[in-house]
Amino acid sequence: MRVTMFGTGYVGLVTGACLAEIGHEVICVDVDSNRIERLQAGEIPLYEPGLAPLVRGNAAAGRLHFTVDPVRALEGAEIVSIAVGTPPNGEGGADLSQVLAVAETIGTHLSAAAIVVNKSTVPVGTAQRVHDTINAVLARRDVQLDVDVASNPEFLKEGAAVKDCMHPDRIVLGASRRTTFDRLRKLYAPFVRNHDRFVEMDVRSAELTKYAANALLATKISFMNEMARIAEHVGADIEQVRLGIGPDPRIGWHFIYAGAGYGGACFPKDVLALAHAARDAGVPAPLLDAVHAVNDRQKRHLYTLIQRHYGGPPAGRTFALWGAAFKPNTDDVRGAPSLTLLQQLWDAGATVRVYDPKALDELRRTLGDREDLALCDSPAAALDGCDALVVVTEWREFRSPDLELMRERIGDRVVFDGRNIYDPVELEEHGIAYYGIGRGRSLSF
Numbered sequence: 001m002r003v004t005m006f007g008t009g010y011v012g013l014v015t016g017a018c019l020a021e022i023g024h025e026v027i028c029v030d031v032d033s034n035r036i037e038r039l040q041a042g043e044i045p046l047y048e049p050g051l052a053p054l055v056r057g058n059a060a061a062g063r064l065h066f067t068v069d070p071v072r073a074l075e076g077a078e079i080v081s082i083a084v085g086t087p088p089n090g091e092g093g094a095d096l097s098q099v100l101a102v103a104e105t106i107g108t109h110l111s112a113a114a115i116v117v118n119k120s121t122v123p124v125g126t127a128q129r130v131h132d133t134i135n136a137v138l139a140r141r142d143v144q145l146d147v148d149v150a151s152n153p154e155f156l157k158e159g160a161a162v163k164d165c166m167h168p169d170r171i172v173l174g175a176s177r178r179t180t181f182d183r184l185r186k187l188y189a190p191f192v193r194n195h196d197r198f199v200e201m202d203v204r205s206a207e208l209t210k211y212a213a214n215a216l217l218a219t220k221i222s223f224m225n226e227m228a229r230i231a232e233h234v235g236a237d238i239e240q241v242r243l244g245i246g247p248d249p250r251i252g253w254h255f256i257y258a259g260a261g262y263g264g265a266c267f268p269k270d271v272l273a274l275a276h277a278a279r280d281a282g283v284p285a286p287l288l289d290a291v292h293a294v295n296d297r298q299k300r301h302l303y304t305l306i307q308r309h310y311g312g313p314p315a316g317r318t319f320a321l322w323g324a325a326f327k328p329n330t331d332d333v334r335g336a337p338s339l340t341l342l343q344q345l346w347d348a349g350a351t352v353r354v355y356d357p358k359a360l361d362e363l364r365r366t367l368g369d370r371e372d373l374a375l376c377d378s379p380a381a382a383l384d385g386c387d388a389l390v391v392v393t394e395w396r397e398f399r400s401p402d403l404e405l406m407r408e409r410i411g412d413r414v415v416f417d418g419r420n421i422y423d424p425v426e427l428e429e430h431g432i433a434y435y436g437i438g439r440g441r442s443l444s445f
């Protein structure tokens, strides 16, 4: 099928490349000409495992194209996907200007009937607004075309996005016409060849499904972070508690890790946007507000532990930070707990030496060059001349550290483990003081 993809961010680029991989002809369009030029040259603007070969291979095979020209992009389009950003609008809601601008563009240049599929995370009712916008522009052009607007939220995880797209656990389709469901089933069928993983529903329910999924996952995390806080104060270890609750299939093993708080481009903004939409609809959403507030506090918790250890602000000290990305296997630092911690350490007058396997360029782009920030090219280099180590992201390469080297290089012999990846007893046996999240081990019973 001929697919047009508006937006070459995580969702657009990954989905576009995966659709090309299963044999569709895909043209990705973006208003960012620099990004499109880089993609045309085979350069991938974001780090995502498996994405580079997929993009380059399908571009070389002539199934995946990149353009800034919406006229060319919409020529012969059967499916037109919208995968552009919906950032916070400053009032807690979602900024739909990019989505609605794409709808204008579609209305302006579309020349034949098509199905418009919204993949961006949007408040309930947005498909209707997209539909109305396209039809208003078509009416101005005095053109009559049959355009159906469907909702097809994505559930891709950064760092595993290609795998999630090629092997989805479900494909949620929100539409009102049987013919639209059938076309979209055909589009995605090769991803789910051996299982029927399609979930069909009305458009508004599909829009809400995306928020409900992210909000529930965020709730699990904030719940565990709250338990961790309790554990810390009553002398229990949240890691033991996690092992004790995970085997219950009603709870499950996923998203029950206490840590430095959730970040990324989705959870923080989606929880807020859903709470905002609820309020707009006259429905209070105290649980969502609490999930957000707990996370906000959690992102500042590592610093609280640091202050507690030093008995005040750590002015003049040097901290090694292992990890800057909001989670492993990505170079994304949007909403990352590392940014909150860096700011707190700088406000206190500390200096920071950061190592991250992938995210240093993004960190520099976000924060600029500064004297109190050193970007280091290895975990050991980050430890050079530091007083304390803080682990913020649980990259695999941090999991088996050389404890002797740690003891030698970390001036104050203290580790703040924001992801609970170390064994407190082992570190303490090596003469290193250990602080984790929710690890208030009672030494008696």
Ligand code: UDX
Pocket (backbone or CB within 6 Å): 154, 155, 156, 157, 158, 159, 214, 217, 221, 254, 255, 256, 257, 258, 259, 260, 261, 262, 263, 264, 265, 266, 267, 326, 327
């Ligand atoms: C999320 C959703 O998982 C995905 O379905 C949606 O499409 C986009 O948003 P993503 O933002 O890539 O994906 O990251 P995810 O793996 O869900 O992690 C989000 C954050 O939660 C990270 O900061 C992670 O460190 C944190 N987290 C996750 C925890 O603190 N504890 C956990 O147990 C799990």
